[in-house]
Amino acid sequence: xxxxxxxxPPVEEQQLRFDRMIADEVRIEPRDWMPExxxxxxxxxxxxxxxxxxxxxxxxxxxxxxxxxLRRKAILMAKVQDxxxxxxxxxxxxxxxxxxxxxxLDLLHQGKQKYSSIFxxxxxxxxxxxxxxxxxxxxxxxxxxxxxxxxxxxxxRAMVRICKEESFHQRQGFEILHTLSHGTPAQKAMAQDxxxxxxxxxxxxxxxxxxxxxxSAQSTAWGIKRFGNDELRQRFVDMTVPQADVLGLRIxxxxxxxxEATGHYAFGAIDWxxxxxxxxxxxxxxxxxxxxxxxxxxEGAWVRDSADAYARKHAAAATTTSxxx
Amino acid sequence: xxxxxxxxxxxPTAPADPLVAYLVGLxxxxxxxxxxxxxxxxxxxxIEEDIxxxxxxxxxxxxxxxxxxxAGEVEGAGRDEDALAYLRDEREFRNVCxxxxxxxxxxxxxARQLVFSAYQYELWTALRNSTEPLLADLAAKAVKEVTYxxxxxxxxxxxxxxxxxxxxxxxxxxxxxxxxxxxxxxAADDVAAQLPGVAVDPPSLLAPxxxxxxDVVARATLTVPTPTWxxxxxRRGLHTEHLGHLLPEMQHLHxxxxxARW
Ligand SMILES: [Fe+2]
Ligand SMILES: [Fe+2]
Numbered sequence: 158x159x160x161x162x163x164x165x166p167p168v169e170e171q172q173l174r175f176d177r178m179i180a181d182e183v184r185i186e187p188r189d190w191m192p193e194x195x196x197x198x199x200x201x202x203x204x205x206x207x208x209x210x211x212x213x214x215x216x217x218x219x220x221x222x223x224x225x226x227l228r229r230k231a232i233l234m235a236k237v238q239d240x241x242x243x244x245x246x247x248x249x250x251x252x253x254x255x256x257x258x259x260x261x262l263d264l265l266h267q268g269k270q271k272y273s274s275i276f277x278x279x280x281x282x283x284x285x286x287x288x289x290x291x292x293x294x295x296x297x298x299x300x301x302x303x304x305x306x307x308x309x310x311x312x313x314r315a316m317v318r319i320c321k322e323e324s325f326h327q328r329q330g331f332e333i334l335h336t337l338s339h340g341t342p343a344q345k346a347m348a349q350d351x352x353x354x355x356x357x358x359x360x361x362x363x364x365x366x367x368x369x370x371x372x373s374a375q376s377t378a379w380g381i382k383r384f385g386n387d388e389l390r391q392r393f394v395d396m397t398v399p400q401a402d403v404l405g406l407r408i409x410x411x412x413x414x415x416x417e418a419t420g421h422y423a424f425g426a427i428d429w430x431x432x433x434x435x436x437x438x439x440x441x442x443x444x445x446x447x448x449x450x451x452x453x454x455x456e457g458a459w460v461r462d463s464a465d466a467y468a469r470k471h472a473a474a475a476t477t478t479s480x481x482x
Numbered sequence: 483x484x485x486x487x488x489x490x491x492x493x494p495t496a497p498a499d500p501l502v503a504y505l506v507g508l509x510x511x512x513x514x515x516x517x518x519x520x521x522x523x524x525x526x527x528x529i530e531e532d533i534x535x536x537x538x539x540x541x542x543x544x545x546x547x548x549x550x551x552x553a554g555e556v557e558g559a560g561r562d563e564d565a566l567a568y569l570r571d572e573r574e575f576r577n578v579c580x581x582x583x584x585x586x587x588x589x590x591x592x593a594r595q596l597v598f599s600a601y602q603y604e605l606w607t608a609l610r611n612s613t614e615p616l617l618a619d620l621a622a623k624a625v626k627e628v629t630y631x632x633x634x635x636x637x638x639x640x641x642x643x644x645x646x647x648x649x650x651x652x653x654x655x656x657x658x659x660x661x662x663x664x665x666x667x668x669a670a671d672d673v674a675a676q677l678p679g680v681a682v683d684p685p686s687l688l689a690p691x692x693x694x695x696x697d698v699v700a701r702a703t704l705t706v707p708t709p710t711w712x713x714x715x716x717r718r719g720l721h722t723e724h725l726g727h728l729l730p731e732m733q734h735l736h737x738x739x740x741x742a743r744w
Binding site: 215226244453461 | 513517520521523524525526527528529530531532533536537539540543544546547550563564567568587588640641642644645646648649650652731732734735736739741742743744
């Protein structure tokens, strides 16, 4: 049979091939045909994830200059740097879908793409570095480990790399809290206060209940999403409660109890109004986080422009890249 | 660490042991610059620079920790890296003034990075032959780190100086801003003079530093500034007013919980 390289097979045939790949759990790669909805969903999700890594640098960056020991300062700096690296892997993964980082950053700066609401809470004490590592990175891992098997190859591979580092972060956060909790009474109180403030927002990181989640069904069919929000949230609670016992810290939920019948911890009602409010922009740090991001970008414009101009001038000379790192 | 009845000396003096003073001086340079570079994280012109500045800050922090820890051991008074970093006041810090000045815009920071990393490159290259084994070992590792720092700063000075008009103007202003702090790096130092074979005589670093830096400045189509005033005295605890703002931010949490472990 003669193959005409200029005419792609009809869409129906491409769709069938795509569906078969999804059904057989064969990874979709950038050069494969994919339905427009799949591409758009992935761009939205990967961009939101990348933005979360970048905005997520701020609450922890807030304590780099004030870390209480040089060892902790080094660990925190390395952690925030890891998050920047995660952002870069993810923007690269998104770029394989035909958008570029600059466009995605513009959408973030214009408020047209979102980032995880957890980063709109302030980091008020050093113990928040522990609570964020333990709870926020912990919840992120729970959400992200299934994404390592995402049907889209570049996203799945980025997640494998990211998840390894996130589990480091979680252990470091646990260790910060453990040290505080076994330190002076003031340090222990600081640790408990941080857990009190970050517990409920961490549970919200899994998203609204499945009954109210808009994107879940299609994402599941496409092999992007593997588990429901409620299931992941429950797993997180089941994993975390025994760790709180080891830390000697209390989970701020009077309804929390072990349920023999289900084999899970039962927990109290989540204040979804609070999440809605923050998603609408009415959280304690939404404006501050966006302002910092926009300011860094705008104040860096002349630097990027000058680097571009230099690169054009010296295009014939040795390659010059801005990421000497 | 001190009882309330022991009053502080009126005028903090340099550590009696010249080796301790020397290690503390080099350690403070690295620590204070790491602190300044840490301020950039989340504010850099692009994400790659958040990472690069973080890398450089981490290298410097690593150098500071080795130097201050060893200073504490040689001193033998029970002070560890944290006691030295968090429990000294500004008159006891021995860093050169260059590292404590505010970051300014990206061009000021890159000008400071060029000056300092080129200085540290010559310093650590020479200290590989130090008769003090710890310094020689640290130097072997630090030379590699600083080679990257110097290259990073060089690339940026070229891109800004020889890029757009605004880049050029700002990069020249950056050089002008930091050049008054250059001479202090190469001033004769009586502490180093007491440590022949161990320490490096700062004036001996000036010629190779000048050759490297002037070449970069020329290639960037910029002019080497000729400042009318010069900083001096950082190694004797005489600092700019800026250090008195940097230290409280760095130290307050540690000091608020005396004796606590972190
Ligand atoms: Fe991350
Ligand atoms: Fe993380």
